[in-house]
Amino acid sequence: MDGQTAMKFLREMLKIRYFELKAAELFMQGLMAGNIHTCAGQEAAEVGACQALRETDFITSTHRGHGHCIAKGGQVDIMMAELFGKATGYCKGKGGSMHIVDVGLGILGANGIVGAGIPIATGSALASKIRGADEVTLAFFGDAASNQGSFHEALNMASAWKLPCVFVCENNKYGVSVCIDRVCNVEDIATRAVAYNIPGVVVDGNDVFEVYEAVKTAVERARSGEGPSLVECKTYRHRGHYEGDPQIYKTPEEVGYWKDRDPILRLRQKMTDANLATVVELDVLEAEVKAEIEAAVEFAKQSPYPAVDQVTMDVYANDNERSVIR
Amino acid sequence: MREINYGQAISEAMHEEMVRDGSVIILGEDMGVMGSVFGLTKGFMDEFGAHRVIDTPISEAGFTGMAVGAAMRGLRPIVELMYVDFAPICLDPIVNQAAKMRYMTGGQVKVPLVIRAPGGAGRRNAGQHSQSLEALFTHIPGLKVVAPATPYDAKGLLKSAIREDDPVMFLEHKILYAQKGEVPETEYLIPLGKADVKRQGKDVTIIAYSRQVVFALEAAKELAAQGIEAEVIDLRTLVPLDWETIETSVKKTHRVVVVQEAVKRGGYAGEIATQIMENAFDELDAPVKRVAGLNVVLPFSPALEDAAYPSAKDIVAGVRDVVK
Numbered sequence: 303m304d305g306q307t308a309m310k311f312l313r314e315m316l317k318i319r320y321f322e323l324k325a326a327e328l329f330m331q332g333l334m335a336g337n338i339h340t341c342a343g344q345e346a347a348e349v350g351a352c353q354a355l356r357e358t359d360f361i362t363s364t365h366r367g368h369g370h371c372i373a374k375g376g377q378v379d380i381m382m383a384e385l386f387g388k389a390t391g392y393c394k395g396k397g398g399s400m401h402i403v404d405v406g407l408g409i410l411g412a413n414g415i416v417g418a419g420i421p422i423a424t425g426s427a428l429a430s431k432i433r434g435a436d437e438v439t440l441a442f443f444g445d446a447a448s449n450q451g452s453f454h455e456a457l458n459m460a461s462a463w464k465l466p467c468v469f470v471c472e473n474n475k476y477g478v479s480v481c482i483d484r485v486c487n488v489e490d491i492a493t494r495a496v497a498y499n500i501p502g503v504v505v506d507g508n509d510v511f512e513v514y515e516a517v518k519t520a521v522e523r524a525r526s527g528e529g530p531s532l533v534e535c536k537t538y539r540h541r542g543h544y545e546g547d548p549q550i551y552k553t554p555e556e557v558g559y560w561k562d563r564d565p566i567l568r569l570r571q572k573m574t575d576a577n578l579a580t581v582v583e584l585d586v587l588e589a590e591v592k593a594e595i596e597a598a599v600e601f602a603k604q605s606p607y608p609a610v611d612q613v614t615m616d617v618y619a620n621d622n623e624r625s626v627i628r
Numbered sequence: 629m630r631e632i633n634y635g636q637a638i639s640e641a642m643h644e645e646m647v648r649d650g651s652v653i654i655l656g657e658d659m660g661v662m663g664s665v666f667g668l669t670k671g672f673m674d675e676f677g678a679h680r681v682i683d684t685p686i687s688e689a690g691f692t693g694m695a696v697g698a699a700m701r702g703l704r705p706i707v708e709l710m711y712v713d714f715a716p717i718c719l720d721p722i723v724n725q726a727a728k729m730r731y732m733t734g735g736q737v738k739v740p741l742v743i744r745a746p747g748g749a750g751r752r753n754a755g756q757h758s759q760s761l762e763a764l765f766t767h768i769p770g771l772k773v774v775a776p777a778t779p780y781d782a783k784g785l786l787k788s789a790i791r792e793d794d795p796v797m798f799l800e801h802k803i804l805y806a807q808k809g810e811v812p813e814t815e816y817l818i819p820l821g822k823a824d825v826k827r828q829g830k831d832v833t834i835i836a837y838s839r840q841v842v843f844a845l846e847a848a849k850e851l852a853a854q855g856i857e858a859e860v861i862d863l864r865t866l867v868p869l870d871w872e873t874i875e876t877s878v879k880k881t882h883r884v885v886v887v888q889e890a891v892k893r894g895g896y897a898g899e900i901a902t903q904i905m906e907n908a909f910d911e912l913d914a915p916v917k918r919v920a921g922l923n924v925v926l927p928f929s930p931a932l933e934d935a936a937y938p939s940a941k942d943i944v945a946g947v948r949d950v951v952k
Contacts, residue, residue, distance in 0.1 A: 360701075362697075391734070392733075392734065392736075393732060393733050393734035393736070394734030394735070395734070396731055396732055396733075396734050397732040397733055397734065401732040401733060403732075403733040403736055403737060404736075405700070405736055405737060410697065410700055410701075411700075411729070411733065411737075413725075414724070415720055415724050415725075418693065418720055418721070418724065418725055420693075421689070421690050421691075421692075421693025421694045421696070421697065421721065422693055422694070422696055422697035422700065422725065423697060424690075424693075424694050424697060425693065425694030425695055425696060425697025425698040425699075425700075425701070426697040426698065426700065426701050427697075428694055428697070428698050429697070429698040429701035429702065429703050430701070431679070432653060432679050432680070432698075432703065439697075451689060451690075452689060452690065452693060452720075454690075455685075455687040455689055455690025455691075455693075456690055456693070456694070458685060458687065458690070459684070459685060459687065459690055459691065459694065462685070615735065616730055616731050616734065616735035617730070617731050617769050617770055618730070618770065618772070618794045619730060619738050619792075619793035619794050620792060620793055620794060621820070621821060621868055624821060624868045625772065625794075625821070625867060625868040626769070628868065628869045628871055628903060
């Protein structure tokens with residue numbers, strides 16, 4: 303670990319954390335419509351995994367997708383505008399929190415359906431393989447998605463055809479309110495890799511460097527044509543499934559246990575212990591990131607809502623008007 | 629002109645488009661070594677390679693989802709669902725992913741995907757291999773829906789569907805595979821969203837698609853013998869709908885029968901009938917009539933199956949109801 307890399311990782315993690323805390327605050331103030339799912343607490347898994355990718359690689363994300371998008375290079379101002387339903391957002395206000403896409407950055411989409419991104423990532427990997435391109439596609443998903451049939455079907459085909467993809471499971475313990483150990487009879491989701499004859503590894507998902515190393519190994523394997531891997535990051539979501547979730551399913555002991563393992567605090571501690579940065583430098587970094595998020599909020603607030611006539615646009619690529627009218 | 633059957637026409641369309649465009653791939657069960665259960669891709673794997681003609685596992689939701697991902701990355705996958713009855717296994721990738729991706733992303737993404745799916749009754753395949761499920765798909769914004777009745781239309785429309793930048797449900801009828809018709813050897817395309825008046829008439833308009841066009845034409849012949857000249861419109865494409873052709877005919881005949889093989893309740897015929905009543909009520913001399921399948925599960929026994937969906941006789945009776 304060198305200081306520059308650590309600073310880069312920490313900056314991305316802070317960007318996610320403050321984006322989420324800000325989004326949650328604005329949501330509770332009633333400034334955002336619908337629903338948002340925040341990923342505070344899971345930043346190390348998201349940043350560690352994306353840092354192991356090239357810019358030309360691809361990801362698919364989930365309903366809890368803000369962190370993945372930021373980690374893959376998504377712009378926080380355009381994201382925030384999308385959360386506000388504004389015309390300047392990534393999806394011109396038509397997708398909202400759960401559908402942020404930036405194909406140019408390799409973000410093939412957050413997804414409102416649990417587990418649906420996994421086959422899409424696998425299909426993206428198939429496209430790379432058919433074209434003989436050396437891109438890798440990484441699918442993010444949660445512990446609960448690994449109980450969906452789409453997980454099994456995609457991993458089966460990806461392994462049978464040695465597709466260049468990496469499956470990253472962020473095990474944050476809960477599918478909405480249900481603890482994974484109540485609905486799944488394996489301790490580690492990574493154990494399921496055995497069924498597909500692919501590597502399955504468990505890492506401390508709150509240690510950004512551990513995630514980075516494991517995913518890097520998996521990405522290299524995928525890129526070299528040896529096929530997919532499953533990497534399970536044990537982590538925890540600090541907040542509810544949705545903003546406003548009373549979280550009656552969590553115990554104070556559990557919350558305390560994971561607070562002590564906050565990935566950002568751990569990285570800060572590591573960096574100061576190893577003399578990679580001073581506390582002052584880290585505080586400056588935090589202030590910079592906070593200012594960036596504030597600017598994003600300002601951009602979103604100042605942006606216009608989409609014109610009402612946009613409601614019928616872009617349902618179809620060709621012959622849209624006629625296809626929508628009847 | 630040479631005659632080939634509907635299955636061969638579909639096969640030729642896929643073959644020509646695969647030769648023309650290296651981004652076209654085929655995914656589905658038994659598409660490679662076997663050449664598909666209906667023989668439509670025989671020899672394709674040898675010619676184009678196993679990377680473009682992919683034998684998938686029996687994993688409809690998985691490979692349809694993968695096709696969405698591959699399409700988002702610029703390939704033009706043709707997925708075959710061996711029977712349209714298997715579409716409910718993979719409704720998520722069709723309905724929530726392919727159909728919505730463009731709109732939800734503010735127009736950033738194209739999903740140039742064709743899902744070919746044979747449907748229809750008449751082969752004594754019983755409840756899970758005989759349905760006509762077009763109404764599931766016409767209901768979903770973002771999908772285009774094609775249901776050809778003749779070899780000529782099947783070939784021209786499939787070639788257009790493969791070149792479309794939108795997801796297209798291409799609904800074939802199993803009984804039609806062996807049906808022969810004139811198909812030129814030179815290349816042609818038929819645009820999506822254009823109906824075809826298969827027979828001119830002045831007394832009544834019969835609107836049909838897929839196999840029911842065959843029955844509608846038989847019925848028209850019988851009706852002519854009774855002194856009723858029926859106009860038969862083959863919709864060919866259900867979404868986008870060719871309203872102009874329907875309206876022109878309604879203004880001419882003032883009486884309409886809409887025919888579908890699918891079960892009556894919630895079907896596309898009801899949608900067309902409603903559009904006619906909303907937009908051309910003053911032109912009508914009689915209520916629009918639907919002739920459709922019974923609201924039952926398709927039965928196995930030939931004695932029962934033949935009673936479960938419309939035949940030419942039912943269409944004749946339907947026309948007699950509106951032409952009195």
